[in-house]
Amino acid sequence: MxxxxxxxxxxxxxxxxxxxxxxxxxxxxxxxxxxxxxxxxxxxxxxxxxxxxxxxxxxxxxxxxxxxxxxxxxxxxxxxxxxxxxEVPGEPWNRTPGAGPHLRAELGAIVARLHETTGDGFGYPQDPLHPTWPSAFTAMVDAILADAVRYRLRLPRPAAEIAHLVRRHEPLLELVTTPVLVHFDLWQGNILVDGDRVSGIIDAERAFWDDPVAEFVSLTLLHDLDAPLLEGYGTARFDAPGRRRLTLYRVYLGLIMLVEMVPRQDTNADRERFVSAWLAENLDAAQRAL
The missing domain is CATH 3.30.200.20 (Phosphorylase Kinase; domain 1)
Known part of the structure; x- marks a missing residue:
């Protein structure tokens, strides 16, 4: 130190x-x-x-x-x-009882401000950037699937089938043309609350340049998009293509959550079953959206 x-x-x-x-x-x-x-x-x-x-x-x-x-x-x-x-003041939201719905609107406005940061390429900043979002996202999915194969992890569907499913959505990904800096890990443990306000955003090591819709995966982890968050962000609802892309990004996060259990030596069987079922549900939804 x-x-x-x-x-x-x-x-x-x-x-x-x-x-x-x-x-x-x-x-x-x-x-x-x-x-x-x-x-x-x-x-x-x-x-x-x-x-x-x-x-x-x-x-x-x-x-x-x-x-x-x-x-x-x-x-x-x-x-x-x-x-x-x-150090940013405050306590993680998930440890703060009584945090009201009004904070969801405040959080949405903070995320909108974060998303004003745009770049010149797509993908993880620590890796070479891609000129298009489809090329970046398929490469990211290919990498996590390769990790799954390397760690001999059993996925809800074969890795090659998942890769093919994602590539069939490339026309949908082509709608994204501006790289936005996205945190991608905004679950409540990384959102700080101080009194009656959202005081901080932390743990941004998973950030990458991509579609701002991807941010809403962790913001709405395991539940649907909520009106206060969207109103604070500045949109009343997601259009149909946005919701379809959100499903793809849920697939990506589900893959990460499942595969990372191996190198972290996480042997919680209940967690593995839960994440696997959530991943399978989103893979099915992505298939139905074709």
Missing amino acids: DGELTASGIDPASVVAAEDIGGGTYNRAVRLRLADGRRLVLKIAPSAPGLSYEHDLLATEAEYYRLASGPLPSVVGAGPGFLLMT
């Missing part, structure tokens, strides 16, 4: 308290309090292998915070395998 602090211009001797932050499933996070009163968070990447896209994720997270506008941490320092940033 001393090396990461020194590289960021922070004297390790100025740290008066350090506390590991639980709840994460990939990077290690440490909350730091400095003698001058500053509160920082240091994230350190694991050395264990993971999925194909899980490399240089903290560089992606740093880029997200530097580019996007919203209640985000500020980058203090970054380098190979680490990210030092300011």
Whole structure:
């Protein structure tokens, strides 16, 4: 930890308290309090292998915070395998009882602001970008399917069949022509609430340049699109092509959630059955949409 602090211009001797932050499933996070009163968070990447896209994720997270506008941490320092940033006030939404529906509208407005950040190519920032969204998305799906084969994971459908199903939707993906910076991990654990407001968005290491519709996979994880969120975002509803693309992105997230259990040595059989069933449901929905 001393090396990461020194590289960021922070004297390790100025740290008066350090506390590991639980709840994460990939990077290690440490909350730091400095003698001058500053509160920082240091994230350190694991050395264990993971999925194909899980490399240089903290560089992606740093880029997200530097580019996007919203209640985000500020980058203090970054380098190979680490990210030092300011701590954002608040508690994770999933640990905050009584958070009302009005916060969904506020969250929608925050996400709309985040989505004002656009780029010049599609895909993960840590990988070479693609000129089109269909080429980027099919490559991303191919990579996670290759991971499934490498880890000998049994999927609800054969990997080749899933890849073919996604490619049959390429005309639908061609409707997306502007790369938008999407967080893609906005479940309630990564949304902070402070009192009666949404105070922060954290853990952006899974971000990529893509269709803004993809953001709503984690925002509506395991439930349908809700009116307060959409009204805050600035759209009353999703059109039919948008909903069909949302199903494809749910397939992608379902694949990630299922395959990542292997390198993380997650042996929770109930979770595996649940995620597999959710993935199968979305694969069926994507098939019906053709």
